[in-house]
Amino acid sequence: MREIACSQITGAVADLCRAANFGLPQDVSDALRRAKERETHPLAVDTLDKLLLNARIAEEEQIAICQDCGIAVVFVDLGREVHLDGDLYAAVDEGVRRGYADGYLRKSMVRDPLRRHTNTGDNTPAIVHLRLVEGDRLALTVAPKGGGSENMSAVWMMVPAEGRDGLVSRVVQKITEAGGKPCPPLVLGIGLGGNLEKAALLAKEALLRPVGEPSPEPDLAELEKDLLEAVNATGVGPMGLGGMTTALAVHVLRHPCHIASLPVAMNVQCHASRHKTVVL
Amino acid sequence: MSDAELRITTPLTCEAVRNLHAGDRVLLTGPLYTGRDAAHRRLVDLLEVGEELPVELRGQLIYYCGPAPAAPGHAMGSAGPTTSYRMDPYTPRLHELGLAGSIGKGERGIEVREACRKLCAVYLVAIGGAGALLSRSVESARIVAYEDLGPEAIRLLQVRDFPAMVAYDCHGRSVFPGDEPL
Numbered sequence: 001m002r003e004i005a006c007s008q009i010t011g012a013v014a015d016l017c018r019a020a021n022f023g024l025p026q027d028v029s030d031a032l033r034r035a036k037e038r039e040t041h042p043l044a045v046d047t048l049d050k051l052l053l054n055a056r057i058a059e060e061e062q063i064a065i066c067q068d069c070g071i072a073v074v075f076v077d078l079g080r081e082v083h084l085d086g087d088l089y090a091a092v093d094e095g096v097r098r099g100y101a102d103g104y105l106r107k108s109m110v111r112d113p114l115r116r117h118t119n120t121g122d123n124t125p126a127i128v129h130l131r132l133v134e135g136d137r138l139a140l141t142v143a144p145k146g147g148g149s150e151n152m153s154a155v156w157m158m159v160p161a162e163g164r165d166g167l168v169s170r171v172v173q174k175i176t177e178a179g180g181k182p183c184p185p186l187v188l189g190i191g192l193g194g195n196l197e198k199a200a201l202l203a204k205e206a207l208l209r210p211v212g213e214p215s216p217e218p219d220l221a222e223l224e225k226d227l228l229e230a231v232n233a234t235g236v237g238p239m240g241l242g243g244m245t246t247a248l249a250v251h252v253l254r255h256p257c258h259i260a261s262l263p264v265a266m267n268v269q270c271h272a273s274r275h276k277t278v279v280l
Numbered sequence: 281m282s283d284a285e286l287r288i289t290t291p292l293t294c295e296a297v298r299n300l301h302a303g304d305r306v307l308l309t310g311p312l313y314t315g316r317d318a319a320h321r322r323l324v325d326l327l328e329v330g331e332e333l334p335v336e337l338r339g340q341l342i343y344y345c346g347p348a349p350a351a352p353g354h355a356m357g358s359a360g361p362t363t364s365y366r367m368d369p370y371t372p373r374l375h376e377l378g379l380a381g382s383i384g385k386g387e388r389g390i391e392v393r394e395a396c397r398k399l400c401a402v403y404l405v406a407i408g409g410a411g412a413l414l415s416r417s418v419e420s421a422r423i424v425a426y427e428d429l430g431p432e433a434i435r436l437l438q439v440r441d442f443p444a445m446v447a448y449d450c451h452g453r454s455v456f457p458g459d460e461p462l
Contacts, residue, residue: 061412064357068411148362241405270409
């Protein structure tokens with residue numbers, strides 16, 4: 001067994017919260033640059049330019065790229081040969097508390113979803129997804145998720161007869177309706193199969209793949225390409241003001257499902273596709 | 281897209297609102313109030329029981345923004361727009377009180393477009409997610425109501441050359457592709 005102190009987890013999560021919020025990952029800024037070169041709408045080109053400038057300012061000044069510093073989504077890959085000296089969930093929350101305070105990041109959590117007058121004040125609790133893996137390491141990924149794009153996400157319990165075409169048309173319809181609300185250009189995570197909660201979690205995990213890296217499975221890579229083309233053919237464009245760049249990438253993850261079902265989840269991510277990982 | 285950016289001073293008279301047209305790019309200088317979900321709910325709750333609002337909104341603009349805290353040496357933290365449609369249930373009521381405009385991101389319900397036309401008001405959009413860039417246009421910020429709401433408190437900002445675009449004008453036009461004129 002390898003011992004990992006919870007204080008180490010707290011420190012790492014705090015660092016990741018700040019680092020994830022203070023700039024765009026290289027894959028995202030590269031994708032924005034490629035989109036700008038392809039884009040033919042002058043206003044869309046100007047918007048993409050400003051998003052790249054915004055990311056530079058955030059990085060240089062070490063301030064949040066977006067005022068919505070997100071709900072703190074934390075993936076924990078825990079090696080089965082690791083022993084922890086305390087409460088993992090409490091250690092993660094303490095990291096979020098410190099990272100959001102020290103980084104001057106916005107605290108965006110209300111205590112009660114219906115009576116909305118009390119902010120928890122420290123951006124906790126985090127949403128923690130724990131996975132047990134082989135080995136003696138512990139990998140932490142912090143993926144701050146903005147509310148405006150999360151609100152445009154969906155789970156569809158489709159009937160099997162709807163198939164691939166049905167999936168494409170639902171995605172296109174939803175993204176067209178969403179227009180400028182989720183801050184396009186977007187990254188779309190699609191969870192295909194499983195059941196209600198499995199599809200939703202796959203959709204979230206799909207957002208962690210480097211932007212534009214195709215699925216290793218050829219038929220899914222083809223589906224991703226077709227979805228991206230269809231979404232960009234809507235003309236929604238950056239900020240919904242028109243253009244060819246409605247999405248930068250579509251990532252699909254798949255799981256077997258019940259003979260009666262075709263669950264599909266779509267997690268909509270704005271252009272501030274933030275996530276950082278560290279391995280302890 | 282027009283390359284020229286119109287320099288506009290806030291608050292706005294109805295005449296100034298009439299001069300704005302969907303698609304115009306503007307640079308705003310002057311006061312803006314921030315307000316988003318929870319603050320709107322409180323304002324409209326006060327109106328329902330006939331009480332006075334904590335801020336005078338006549339001629340003013342509300343910026344749908346819950347800023348990040350300011351780091352040392354900054355007037356403001358990251359301060360981009362939030363999605364506007366969530367404020368649709370409240371916005372026409374505030375325009376009836378004389379609110380001249382709102383600033384946010386994304387398309388809104390038809391009731392807001394109609395309120396802009398009937399009540400001489402305007403809806404502007406700023407670049408969503410460009411909070412670090414937009415914070416540079418904020419010269420000062422102070423909380424004027426509902427401090428307990430944290431990022432959702434109403435703040436009075438003084439902005440200089442804050443960049444935005446006219447999305448819905450008071451002539452029934454919209455900048456969003458696919459929207460027909462009213």
